[in-house]
Amino acid sequence: MAVGAIPGLTVEGRCGFAWILHSDASLTPSAELGRSARASWDAAALALPRSVPLLWTSVNAAHADEPRLQLVATHVEHGQAPRCSIVHGPSFGLAFFLLQASRVFRTPLPGDLVASAAITDDGRIDAVEGLPTKLAAARASLPGVRRVLVAASQVEDARASAAPLDVIGVASASQALEHVFGDRLAGLLLAEGADAQRRQELAEWFFRFALVGRGELVDWSPVASAAAEALAQWPSLSEDQRFLLAFARGIAERHEFNAGDLPVPSAAWLRARPAPLRLQLLAHLVQQAADVGSPSPATLAPLLDVFRQPDIDEGHPMAWRVEGARARLLAVTGHPEEALDRQRRLARAYFGSLLYTDVSFPLTEWFRLAGALHDREAFDAAEELRQRVLPLGAFGMHGSAYVELAWARAAWRLAARAEDESLAVVASLAHQPAMAHHVRWAAARVLVRLVGRDAAVARQVLDALESSAASHDRRVHHAARVAAALIAVDDALAARHTAQAAAAVDRLAALEPGLIGHLRDAATPHAVPDTIARFYPY
Numbered sequence: 263m264a265v266g267a268i269p270g271l272t273v274e275g276r277c278g279f280a281w282i283l284h285s286d287a288s289l290t291p292s293a294e295l296g297r298s299a300r301a302s303w304d305a306a307a308l309a310l311p312r313s314v315p316l317l318w319t320s321v322n323a324a325h326a327d328e329p330r331l332q333l334v335a336t337h338v339e340h341g342q343a344p345r346c347s348i349v350h351g352p353s354f355g356l357a358f359f360l361l362q363a364s365r366v367f368r369t370p371l372p373g374d375l376v377a378s379a380a381i382t383d384d385g386r387i388d389a390v391e392g393l394p395t396k397l398a399a400a401r402a403s404l405p406g407v408r409r410v411l412v413a414a415s416q417v418e419d420a421r422a423s424a425a426p427l428d429v430i431g432v433a434s435a436s437q438a439l440e441h442v443f444g445d446r447l448a449g450l451l452l453a454e455g456a457d458a459q460r461r462q463e464l465a466e467w468f469f470r471f472a473l474v475g476r477g478e479l480v481d482w483s484p485v486a487s488a489a490a491e492a493l494a495q496w497p498s499l500s501e502d503q504r505f506l507l508a509f510a511r512g513i514a515e516r517h518e519f520n521a522g523d524l525p526v527p528s529a530a531w532l533r534a535r536p537a538p539l540r541l542q543l544l545a546h547l548v549q550q551a552a553d554v555g556s557p558s559p560a561t562l563a564p565l566l567d568v569f570r571q572p573d574i575d576e577g578h579p580m581a582w583r584v585e586g587a588r589a590r591l592l593a594v595t596g597h598p599e600e601a602l603d604r605q606r607r608l609a610r611a612y613f614g615s616l617l618y619t620d621v622s623f624p625l626t627e628w629f630r631l632a633g634a635l636h637d638r639e640a641f642d643a644a645e646e647l648r649q650r651v652l653p654l655g656a657f658g659m660h661g662s663a664y665v666e667l668a669w670a671r672a673a674w675r676l677a678a679r680a681e682d683e684s685l686a687v688v689a690s691l692a693h694q695p696a697m698a699h700h701v702r703w704a705a706a707r708v709l710v711r712l713v714g715r716d717a718a719v720a721r722q723v724l725d726a727l728e729s730s731a732a733s734h735d736r737r738v739h740h741a742a743r744v745a746a747a748l749i750a751v752d753d754a755l756a757a758r759h760t761a762q763a764a765a766a767v768d769r770l771a772a773l774e775p776g777l778i779g780h781l782r783d784a785a786t787p788h789a790v791p792d793t794i795a796r797f798y799p800y
Contacts, residue, residue: 280333545587629669748794
């Protein structure tokens with residue numbers, strides 16, 4: 263394939279259309295893009311910088327020139343093929359994304375691959391209609407195609423009608439890039455770092471990307487691996503560039519695996535930065551201490567004494583991020599009551615400042631800790647605030663999942679609502695392949711507690727959990743293995759099997775030594791499994 267060219271599939275009724283999407287201005291296009299298809303083209307352009315940790319040509323330039331649609335063939339199951347002069351719908355979404363990536367990376371796409379999935383502007387991959395008909399068109403009209411990329415939620419449906427095509431399910435745009443480009447992106451990254459000016463630009467880009475984040479559905483493992491490659495391979499890195507890359511790598515590893523090390527800057531280094539950036543760095547450092555165990559809280563204490571703004575009611579919103587991270591640390595180091603009080607104050611401060619989207623962070627912890635501490639009054643107060651925010655739609659797609667999970671978990675522990683309400687929430691979250699892994703499997707854990715292992719709805723989710731836990735891909739298996747160990751702890755506690763509970767705790771400690779170390783140290787020896795079961799963050 264030429265750079266900026268890829269096959270595409272659409273469907274109209276019972277007719278499948280096979281296309282080549284390309285950039286060759288010398289060819290007369292067979293059809294035009296309709297409004298909904300153009301919306302997918304725009305969404306793909308927004309998803310690209312949110313899904314890959316390296317860009318070296320303009321996404322705007324890649325997006326400016328709409329692709330030309332060349333009809334290859336039609337495949338009709340019954341009747342006569344309709345004429346298609348305008349393509350509608352989201353079916354080209356993932357193909358559009360890969361086409362623009364090909365332009366940005368100046369690298370051709372493999373000719374044996376076709377993509378049929380929708381894309382959102384934050385990089386989520388969604389299902390499309392008419393997939394069996396599209397796959398029939400691919401088999402009949404694109405003889406060079408051997409692989410098809412589909413949404414993770416449609417893998418089983420696709421495999422039922424795709425043979426002999428190899429079906430690859432992806433939940434996010436960055437997963438699609440990894441399947442399509444593989445190691446080629448790492449090689450391109452190393453080549454970009456050979457230029458001194460470009461090396462500085464990309465080091466700063468990594469740092470900004472990791473510091474600000476792009477929402478909870480970003481795949482952080484490509485960021486971590488790319489930053490690690492840059493640290494290992496780029497020549498003549500300055501001390502500051504090493505700091506920026508190491509900080510980005512550590513944050514990415516925490517998001518993905520509750521792992522990673524962050525370099526701790528000096529007070530002088532922090533003092534030379536603007537206050538908002540300084541506070542944001544401190545928030546990440548404290549969060550790393552809570553979730554990973556490194557840096558140690560004692561190492562950070564002097565910096566917090568100098569730069570932290572302790573008064574929540576009078577503090578700046580960026581300072582509240584530090585306080586939220588401190589509350590997370592308190593919750594896993596033996597001070598959950600104080601953590602609950604701080605999260606409650608933070609949620610109300612965000613709400614009172616009209617920062618409704620940010621309410622989701624402390625409100626999630628407020629619900630979670632209310633359930634863990636069996637504090638019905640705190641739960642009811644959190645629910646009152648949740649009901650005030652819900653009509654505003656302010657939690658957003660990412661925040662809503664965390665709030666709903668924490669709400670359902672606390673409601674179950676406190677028997678605060680009918681079980682069917684909690685069950686509906688966790689069953690929905692646990693059955694979404696595109697959901698962040700740790701959220702999906704944490705919901706599965708609550709689901710098992712609500713209905714038991716043998717219920718059909720739980721068995722289906724547990725089968726998916728076991729399949730993910732058996733994967734060789736750490737990005738896939740880590741959260742699944744953590745959830746499986748937590749479910750084993752829950753089962754052992756319910757059956758009062760002390761040895762089994764201890765063995766499950768040991769498996770957790772091997773997966774996440776820092777966080778489990780905090781919880782172990784905070785508990786009395788006989789209460790370690792119960793403390794972990796109650797206060798593990800998800």
